[in-house]
Amino acid sequence: MSILIYAYQYGEKFPKPVLELASYASALAEQTGGTVTAIVTGNPRESDLEMLGQYGVSKIWVTPEPAGPSFDNRAYAALLASAAEGCGASFVLLADNAISRAVAPRMAVRLKAGYISGVAGLPLHMDPFTVKRSVFTGKASAYAEILTPVKVLILARNTWQTIENPVTCLIEKFTPAVSLPAPDFEVVKVMEQTGTIRLQDAEVVVSGGRGMKSADNWKLLEDLAGALGAALACSRPVTDEGWRPHQEHVGQTGKVIAPNLYIACGISGAIQHIGGISSSRVIIAINKDPEAPIFQFARFGIIGDLFQVLPALTQAVKKLKSE
Ligand SMILES: Cc1cc2nc3c(=O)[nH]c(=O)nc-3n(C[C@H](O)[C@H](O)[C@H](O)COP(=O)(O)OP(=O)(O)OC[C@H]3O[C@@H](n4cnc5c(N)ncnc54)[C@H](O)[C@@H]3O)c2cc1C
Numbered sequence: 295m296s297i298l299i300y301a302y303q304y305g306e307k308f309p310k311p312v313l314e315l316a317s318y319a320s321a322l323a324e325q326t327g328g329t330v331t332a333i334v335t336g337n338p339r340e341s342d343l344e345m346l347g348q349y350g351v352s353k354i355w356v357t358p359e360p361a362g363p364s365f366d367n368r369a370y371a372a373l374l375a376s377a378a379e380g381c382g383a384s385f386v387l388l389a390d391n392a393i394s395r396a397v398a399p400r401m402a403v404r405l406k407a408g409y410i411s412g413v414a415g416l417p418l419h420m421d422p423f424t425v426k427r428s429v430f431t432g433k434a435s436a437y438a439e440i441l442t443p444v445k446v447l448i449l450a451r452n453t454w455q456t457i458e459n460p461v462t463c464l465i466e467k468f469t470p471a472v473s474l475p476a477p478d479f480e481v482v483k484v485m486e487q488t489g490t491i492r493l494q495d496a497e498v499v500v501s502g503g504r505g506m507k508s509a510d511n512w513k514l515l516e517d518l519a520g521a522l523g524a525a526l527a528c529s530r531p532v533t534d535e536g537w538r539p540h541q542e543h544v545g546q547t548g549k550v551i552a553p554n555l556y557i558a559c560g561i562s563g564a565i566q567h568i569g570g571i572s573s574s575r576v577i578i579a580i581n582k583d584p585e586a587p588i589f590q591f592a593r594f595g596i597i598g599d600l601f602q603v604l605p606a607l608t609q610a611v612k613k614l615k616s617e
Pocket residue numbers: 502503504505506528529530531532543544545546547548559560561562563564565566567570580581582583586598599600601
């Protein structure tokens with residue numbers, strides 16, 4: 295069975311969710327006896343493309359950005375549907391992000407395909423096709439079936455490891471068989487975050503809450519983040535207070551992230567905050583209140599005053615890295 299994945303790049307690199315997706319697709323190909331094709335848009339470097347071959351992708355189709363700077367989801371949906379038809383894909387797989395969630399259902403309509411988001415493992419059965427999906431921000435699981443021949447799936451983040459499986463990889467140009475819809479809006483300005491690690495792609499995130507007491511104390515978090523090579527995040531009251539910019543706010547009304555390690559400092563663990571971080575692989579909480587709800591979600595906890603814990607932790611990380 296043919297499997298198509300959408301391999302997006304960020305800053306000329308394939309981010310971790312794409313490598314997880316390729317690894318998952320490779321395992322699915324093994325289960326179904328299929329092959330994996332990746333579609334890549336833009337002008338990728340050949341050395342970066344070859345990396346996909348390390349994760350089981352045997353063919354790569356490169357095609358120009360479908361919508362220029364407009365990020366028009368309709369154009370991506372038409373492009374991916376055309377690629378899926380072009381390679382006779384039974385499965386079209388996307389990594390979980392805002393663009394995928396907008397593109398996947400539109401593409402599924404074009405392909406007359408069933409669509410499942412939050413996929414949390416390989417299919418349990420192929421007939422009928424059944425997968426486990428993660429629901430309610432990871433607090434529960436559901437089992438979903440797709441009865442159509444073509445299936446569109448979004449893989450939940452951090453449910454699959456990156457697993458190397460080198461194969462010979464053919465790189466070809468791809469031209470969609472349909473004309474892509476022209477955007478009916480204009481993007482006036484794109485502001486890119488620079489100088490810091492992008493929160494959504496960060497493997498390690500250091501996050502502060504109201505327990506940090508004031509904006510001036512963020513130096514403690516910046517020092518720890520610097521030592522760990524981590525991105526910074528915060529709870530909503532922190533941005534409401536104007537201590538940190540809105541792009542760092544995580545939770546139900548902020549960004550949803552899934553790093554390998556999330557360090558919550560002076561954050562109580564309200565359910566609206568947990569909604570944005572529950573897919574993190576490991577959560578460490580630093581809080582002076584042993585009853586704080588965050589400890590129910592944390593793998594490791596430090597009960598103590600963060601103003602003492604943070605400098606000691608930063609020093610310990612620096613020492614460990616210098617050894
Ligand atoms: C509709 C809605 C949407 C929301 N969306 C979001 C969202 O997206 N993201 C979000 O974060 N919140 C959101 N909230 C707010 C959420 O309900 C909580 O109010 C918020 O998450 C609490 O932030 P906090 O943990 O930083 O502060 P607090 O709840 O005030 O917790 C501060 C913590 O710091 C600890 N602390 C204090 N001093 C120290 C110290 N010296 N050392 C160690 N620990 C210390 C305290 O013990 C406490 O646990 C939303 C609320 C609503 C109603």
